[in-house]
Amino acid sequence: MGLFARLKSDYLYLSGVLRSLRRITRVVRNPDLTFPVVMEGLAGRFGDRVALIGEGEQLTYRDYNGRANAYARWTLANGVAKGETVALLMHNRPEFLVAWLGVTRAGGVCALLNTHLTGAGLAHCLNIVSAKHIIVGADLAEVLETARPHLEGKAKIWVSAGAGGEPGPMEAALAGYSQDPLGKDERPALSNEDPCLFIFTSGTTGLPKAANVNHYRVQAIMNGFSGATNARADDRIYVCLPLYHTSGGVLAPGSVLTAGGSVVVRNGFSASAFWSDLVRYDCTMFQYIGEMCRYLLNSPVHEDERRHKVRLCCGNGLRPDIWNAFKTRFQIPAILEFYAATESNVALINFDGQPGAVGRIPFYLRKKLVTEVIRFDIEAAEAVRGANGRCIRAADNEVGEVIGKVINDPNRPAQRFEGYADKKETEKKILRDVFEDGDVWFRTGDLMRRDGRGYFYFVDRVGDTFRWKGENVATSEVAETLTVFPGVREANVYGVKVPGHDGRAGMAVLVVDADFDLAALHRYIGENLPDYARPLFLRLRKDVEVTTTFKQKKVDLVREGFDPHDIADPIYFDDHGAQAYRRMDAALHARIAAGEIRL
Numbered sequence: 143m144g145l146f147a148r149l150k151s152d153y154l155y156l157s158g159v160l161r162s163l164r165r166i167t168r169v170v171r172n173p174d175l176t177f178p179v180v181m182e183g184l185a186g187r188f189g190d191r192v193a194l195i196g197e198g199e200q201l202t203y204r205d206y207n208g209r210a211n212a213y214a215r216w217t218l219a220n221g222v223a224k225g226e227t228v229a230l231l232m233h234n235r236p237e238f239l240v241a242w243l244g245v246t247r248a249g250g251v252c253a254l255l256n257t258h259l260t261g262a263g264l265a266h267c268l269n270i271v272s273a274k275h276i277i278v279g280a281d282l283a284e285v286l287e288t289a290r291p292h293l294e295g296k297a298k299i300w301v302s303a304g305a306g307g308e309p310g311p312m313e314a315a316l317a318g319y320s321q322d323p324l325g326k327d328e329r330p331a332l333s334n335e336d337p338c339l340f341i342f343t344s345g346t347t348g349l350p351k352a353a354n355v356n357h358y359r360v361q362a363i364m365n366g367f368s369g370a371t372n373a374r375a376d377d378r379i380y381v382c383l384p385l386y387h388t389s390g391g392v393l394a395p396g397s398v399l400t401a402g403g404s405v406v407v408r409n410g411f412s413a414s415a416f417w418s419d420l421v422r423y424d425c426t427m428f429q430y431i432g433e434m435c436r437y438l439l440n441s442p443v444h445e446d447e448r449r450h451k452v453r454l455c456c457g458n459g460l461r462p463d464i465w466n467a468f469k470t471r472f473q474i475p476a477i478l479e480f481y482a483a484t485e486s487n488v489a490l491i492n493f494d495g496q497p498g499a500v501g502r503i504p505f506y507l508r509k510k511l512v513t514e515v516i517r518f519d520i521e522a523a524e525a526v527r528g529a530n531g532r533c534i535r536a537a538d539n540e541v542g543e544v545i546g547k548v549i550n551d552p553n554r555p556a557q558r559f560e561g562y563a564d565k566k567e568t569e570k571k572i573l574r575d576v577f578e579d580g581d582v583w584f585r586t587g588d589l590m591r592r593d594g595r596g597y598f599y600f601v602d603r604v605g606d607t608f609r610w611k612g613e614n615v616a617t618s619e620v621a622e623t624l625t626v627f628p629g630v631r632e633a634n635v636y637g638v639k640v641p642g643h644d645g646r647a648g649m650a651v652l653v654v655d656a657d658f659d660l661a662a663l664h665r666y667i668g669e670n671l672p673d674y675a676r677p678l679f680l681r682l683r684k685d686v687e688v689t690t691t692f693k694q695k696k697v698d699l700v701r702e703g704f705d706p707h708d709i710a711d712p713i714y715f716d717d718h719g720a721q722a723y724r725r726m727d728a729a730l731h732a733r734i735a736a737g738e739i740r741l
Contacts, residue, residue: 155502163369190203192404193404195378212244217250231276239407253342254391256350258672263619263672269292341386341391354561360396370493378403390429413441431457433645461498478492479499480501481501487584488513488544505596513546515536532575533576538592547584548583608648617636621635629654630654634650653682678741706728
């Protein structure tokens, strides 16, 4: 990189950081200025400007804020005390954002449920947050019923019919409450230290964990990325990612709402409708995950793919192999790749568009943004410690785990780690005595390398969890589901690379009985696992190899992949068209590798 390129890179980095810091500073200096309070001010300032746009509906800032007031009064009237939980199970639509704003304005904590979960997995999420009430979209009511047998509490269920339909119980209840501003006697005393949301993450192992997201973190995310994207009142951001995730439901909408812009919400990603939607709604930004970009790049030329007004796209997972092709083909002026996690105290942003980098921390800010890469033993799945018992910093371009120092300082709230609803899960993410006695660091569970200029490049997830279709898949949970099925004696689940696809696709080694029913297993998996967690490949073996400490071996299996030419064991592929597992042969493998079969 030449001198001019270096200077430009530093200018873009420092400009972006300073914009973000300016917008976050207001939050730090005003601890009682929660997002529900901020939204009241925005409603007064922007009034009839459009805030939320959905399929067949739109809400102005005044509408958005007023309807949230009705939700707040409903929350208070139904006995939800400060800090108690109301769960939200709803597909993407403006009402989703209205509901959680209203619940949190009343002091409740809103648990944003993954709409792909069913049965025991969904019930687990509701149980660990002790939900008192559940607001569910009418189109997900049957899904919620699958969780009922496993629920521990007696949460009351409220069905929301959605825009354009006959009013449901939720709409009927809301109609009885005023949309006027809450009076002083109605408002609970709230600060940015109070809990705001529960957002669920699979983490590295086990069932989903409920990350505590307080009002400060909500606003830090919103304002930080508002500064990073340099959001303005004339911006419109397109969001087709799930609103139950931080990226789709907090970061993307908040970045433009705090600046007076508009949020266009679509229920799910559609490659055929994507560019038409951007043109139709005059969008200037969109939120992405890498797999979405890959789908768009692999799609036929669309008449609207260069007619848009997009000035920037923001997201994570855009891999180096398609970065420049994506930007060039669709004429995207700027790509803002970032790395963060709901509960993490590590946040990285690639302000200058360095292809493939997830962010940068230059040497002159390393003491302010305390993030390190440490040597990691992949086989042992633990940090490498030297003779003195301390962790070892990875060298430039050496792959290691990224960790962030936990600092409980009111002046440095971004370095805190709020943890999960389950304290045992919180402790699993903490690394102690890393470089000195008593220091505490947050484990991201991600392997990266950092080059000499401070750019970070994502390599892979630590341990068993892999990422597929924008979701984290916990292998232990999938294995537990498989071993419940009659005839399955053992299951070893892992992720394998598939050419042309981001993340890793699920694969399972199964040890089965002689009368094992493969067709019945396929039906069972479809009923008990969300689509992204269903094994795409099955490998049948006589046994599962384990270590001397009886841990299942995965490294060799991951490397071997799913090529029948290299593997003697029978392999089966989940053929979505046939709705069955199909025996893998060389011809089928070739078609999958060539991208002829959509996964």
